[in-house]
Amino acid sequence: MPPTAPTPAMRILLIEDDELLASGLQQAFAKAGYETDHLGAAEPALQALSHRRHDLAIVDIGLPGMDGLELLRRLRGRGDRIPVLVLTARDGLDDRVRGLNDGADDYLIKPFLLPELLARMQALIRRSLSAATSRLALGPLVLDVATREATLGGQPLAFTAREWDLVHLLVLNAPAVVPKRRLADSLGRWDREITDNAVEIYVSRLRAKLQGTGLEVRTVRGIGYRLDL
CATH class of the missing domain: 3.40.50.2300 (Response regulator)
Known part of the structure; x- marks a missing residue:
């Protein structure tokens, strides 16, 4: 797209x-x-x-x-x-x-x-x-970076801490592809690494929450993921 x-x-x-x-x-x-x-x-x-x-x-x-x-x-x-x-x-x-x-x-x-x-x-x-504004928007999805809150079509949307980090990174870079390794590094913590399989689990959860909204997390084989509107 x-x-x-x-x-x-x-x-x-x-x-x-x-x-x-x-x-x-x-x-x-x-x-x-x-x-x-x-x-x-x-x-x-x-x-x-x-x-x-x-x-x-x-x-x-x-x-x-x-x-x-x-x-x-x-x-x-x-x-x-x-x-x-x-x-x-x-x-x-x-x-x-x-x-x-x-x-x-x-x-x-x-x-x-x-x-x-x-x-x-x-x-x-x-x-x-x-x-400058602490707000990110992609279609109906709006992220408030300062409060780590999200709305979808004006309605509150709950994310876990790692789901928030994932969607924030994808929105920030949309429509570019974010490499899977970069996602793993961003979702990990200094005392705990995140595997590629774990990234796939978080992506699956995010897809479920965005289903039917017009937003889609697409897999770019061999590279990573991108968020499309």
Whole structure:
């Protein structure tokens, strides 16, 4: 299932010097419901991010002049917490770690598939909004992160502690796939590991509670799970 359309007011700043790629992405983002501003260099991007509110920045590392990592360092250095997704043709582990250490929220290696890019964008924006409001919403399901309470269609929905952790992680990343190992690590505690079989049990319980709501926990074989609307 393709990613659901975001709120129309969501605005993206695309910083990419490849004009052909940028044009294609702008068209795809418009179809997905985003408003997009495009710049081909880092210096004007710093100015744009100072004067106009964007919900997400997509930054190519290989920019002319100041590269994308230096732009990222300057953004974080002045306290700008805008979510940043880095695009890079560099697939080495050191390059990816460096980008995350410099303040990137996520990265995607070129060439990439458009559905994955859209899913990662939506997840980053959702995380940013939840940090600001303490509320997460996906269709009829609303999570209050501060109180760890949930409602479904306006009605209270009870979760155990681990069911809450599971649904929170799935909603936070929807519609992207969350690897089973990551779910196991998140559901575990420092004194007790969670097995893959235990994850499957919690997923089964969550599916039962969401049955008939339009929300579905889908299995992506060999990878993990995603929450679809």
